[in-house]
Amino acid sequence: MRIATWNVNSVRARTDRIVDWLARTDTDVLAMQETKCKDEQFPYERFTEAGYEVAHVGLSQWNGVAIASRIGLEDVQVGFADQPGFNKDPEAEATREARAIGATVGGVRVWSLYVPNGRELTDPHYVYKLEWLAKLRADAEGWLAGNPDAQIALVGDWNVAPTDEDVWDPAFFEGKTHTSQPERDAFDAFAEAGFADVVRPHAPGPGVYTYWDYTQLRFPKRQGMRIDYVLGSPAFAARVTGAHIDRDERKGKGASDHAPVVVDLT
DNA sequence: ATGCCCGGTCTTACCGGA
Numbered sequence: 001m002r003i004a005t006w007n008v009n010s011v012r013a014r015t016d017r018i019v020d021w022l023a024r025t026d027t028d029v030l031a032m033q034e035t036k037c038k039d040e041q042f043p044y045e046r047f048t049e050a051g052y053e054v055a056h057v058g059l060s061q062w063n064g065v066a067i068a069s070r071i072g073l074e075d076v077q078v079g080f081a082d083q084p085g086f087n088k089d090p091e092a093e094a095t096r097e098a099r100a101i102g103a104t105v106g107g108v109r110v111w112s113l114y115v116p117n118g119r120e121l122t123d124p125h126y127v128y129k130l131e132w133l134a135k136l137r138a139d140a141e142g143w144l145a146g147n148p149d150a151q152i153a154l155v156g157d158w159n160v161a162p163t164d165e166d167v168w169d170p171a172f173f174e175g176k177t178h179t180s181q182p183e184r185d186a187f188d189a190f191a192e193a194g195f196a197d198v199v200r201p202h203a204p205g206p207g208v209y210t211y212w213d214y215t216q217l218r219f220p221k222r223q224g225m226r227i228d229y230v231l232g233s234p235a236f237a238a239r240v241t242g243a244h245i246d247r248d249e250r251k252g253k254g255a256s257d258h259a260p261v262v263v264d265l266t
Numbered sequence: 267a268t269g270c271c272c273g274g275t276c277t278t279a280c281c282g283g284a
Contacts, residue, residue: 013274034273061273062282159284178284214272219268227284252268
């Protein structure tokens with residue numbers, strides 16, 4: 001079984017590329033983030049024709065997460081129980097965004113996650129990001145406490161670079177989001193809760209990234225960030241036989257700014 | 267080495283991305 005996560009940065013702008021990639025790489029399950037469309041705009045037919053069922057949640061042109069599977073897709077859940085909401089206007093009511101969808105595939109409870117960016121360290125979005133991660137960790141800890149043998153995979157764009165090795169230049173990110181200590185603490189809390197990074201042992205750094213900014217020749221200069229992760233419960237981690245980051249998929253015209261992260265299971 | 271931003275929209279300006 002092969003499972004992958006990919007921030008596709010618009011599923012409509014890249015449908016051909018995504019469906020071609022699925023077929024070419026023999027991937028059974030793909031968690032997508034930043035689909036950037038409403039449910040009624042999602043190109044379901046293209047995935048169905050290729051043999052994949054899709055569960056998607058998209059409420060506007062922002063965010064949007066999905067899981068595509070050719071090995072079944074059960075018990076779809078939009079959002080996690082304590083998922084916080086957000087509103088740019090602090091006076092207005094915070095609403096839950098399309099940043100989390102869960103489904104059971106091949107015996108694995110998969111969550112496709114798009115963690116809030118945070119924007120600036122002084123922005124309310126940063127507070128939202130930290131709370132979002134804390135609530136997810138609390139809920140995920142509960143899922144595992146209720147069933148220590150559960151195969152759970154928390155996958156997606158975490159928008160955190162947990163170590164200095166995970167960015168091309170730590171000095172460049174001083175005073176910015178993604179590398180601050182509170183964000184790193186929030187990310188590390190998942191390991192403490194029993195969810196391990198199953199990719200890093202198979203794709204060690206330095207210089208190994210999953211995202212490269214479109215500007216300033218970041219990709220050819222190999223100036224990227226490792227912010228997309230597959231965190232697995234012990235029973236999930238035990239099934240992992242290999243993993244890699246498909247850097248080639250970042251090449252060429254029409255690429256997402258993120259590469260797919262691929263995990264192979266028994 | 268795979269190229270000097272790219273999606274989206276209430277589109278020709280601006281928001282969000284990281």
